[in-house]
Amino acid sequence: LKGTRVDGIYSADPEKHPDATRFDKLSFNEVISQELKVMDMTAFTLCQENNLPIIVFNMNQRSNLLNVVSGKAVGTLVS
Known part of the structure; x- marks a missing residue:
């Protein structure tokens, strides 16, 4: 579990980019290939x-x- 200030993983920082898209589910490889900042x-x-x-x-x-x-x-679930 990772508690944060936002409600999941987004395509960009939602605090800076209001048009960012939230993901419901991602694979570990998708997080790496899209260079998403999770932890x-x-x-x-x-x-x-x-x-x-x-x-x-x-x-x-x-x-x-x-x-x-x-x-x-x-x-967002990463698995």
């Missing part, structure tokens, strides 16, 4: 090598953490 590359690679999915979500939205751990679709 520290060492941590990202560790997740990829160990088949650990990453859910990027807005930690400031009330109940998002509960929704994520309850299995509800929140943010």
